[in-house]
Amino acid sequence: KAGVTQTPRYLIKTRGQQVTLSCSPISGHRSVSWYQQTPGQGLQFLFEYFSETQRNKGNFPGRFSGRQFSNSRSEMNVSTLELGDSALYLCASSPRTDLNTEAFFGQGTRLTVV
Amino acid sequence: LAKTTQPISMDSYEGQEVNITCSHNNIATNDYITWYQQFPSQGPRFIIQGYKTKVTNEVASLFIPADRKSSTLSLPRVSLSDTAVYYCLGSSGTYKYIFGTGTRLKVLA
Numbered sequence: 001k002a003g004v005t006q007t008p009r010y011l012i013k014t015r016g017q018q019v020t021l022s023c024s025p026i027s028g029h030r031s032v033s034w035y036q037q038t039p040g041q042g043l044q045f046l047f048e049y050f051s052e053t054q055r056n057k058g059n060f061p062g063r064f065s066g067r068q069f070s071n072s073r074s075e076m077n078v079s080t081l082e083l084g085d086s087a088l089y090l091c092a093s094s095p096r097t098d099l100n101t102e103a104f105f106g107q108g109t110r111l112t113v114v
Numbered sequence: 115l116a117k118t119t120q121p122i123s124m125d126s127y128e129g130q131e132v133n134i135t136c137s138h139n140n141i142a143t144n145d146y147i148t149w150y151q152q153f154p155s156q157g158p159r160f161i162i163q164g165y166k167t168k169v170t171n172e173v174a175s176l177f178i179p180a181d182r183k184s185s186t187l188s189l190p191r192v193s194l195s196d197t198a199v200y201y202c203l204g205s206s207g208t209y210k211y212i213f214g215t216g217t218r219l220k221v222l223a
Contacts (some may be wrong), residue, residue, distance in 0.1 A: 043213035090157050105157025
């Protein structure tokens with residue numbers, strides 16, 4: 001069974017640009033969640049999608065958005081990039097949306113904003 | 115907003131048992147407590163999950179007291195490959211997936 005796939009693995013963008021990251025969950029998993037990981041703030045929850053609907057959202061500005069498609073694949077978008085957006089962005093999939101379910105993480109997309 | 119607290123780092127020697135404690139206030143009544151392990155440049159990996167008392171699997175044990183405001187991950191006989199960051203996962207209900215600060219475990223030969 002293929003794991004969670006995130007593309008691209010690495011990305012360099014300039015301040016003010018926007019970026020789209022992609023996540024393909026494990027087959028059959030309908031919940032996809034996104035996290036930002038930085039050395040200073042650790043792992044922070046961005047949002048979660050289940051069956052194309054955003055179910056939970058973390059405390060991030062509106063520049064961070066996401067969506068989920070009918071095949072459960074998900075994208076997250078960051079507009080007007082800031083230097084502080086440089087981070088490892090992780091995607092996780094699980095079969096259900098509740099916390100009592102193991103989440104499977106991808107290897108992440110490392111975004112560098114210059 | 116729920117807050118989880120863990121020791122920032124721990125050192126241990128190969129073959130020893132390691133216990134990492136996480137405190138988590140505001141955990142929802144129906145939510146479980148979950149621990150993840152993360153190696154550098156990789157996403158976190160599920161270790162163990164429990165609701166109360168004690169849970170054991172092939173890699174770890176999880177102890178949760180009756181008030182559920184804390185949990186202790188126990189790693190028996192650690193090896194060098196257990197060097198990683200360990201996170202406990204709590205929930206506040208609104209902000210559903212809250213990772214702790216993580217505990218950086220270093221296993222020494």
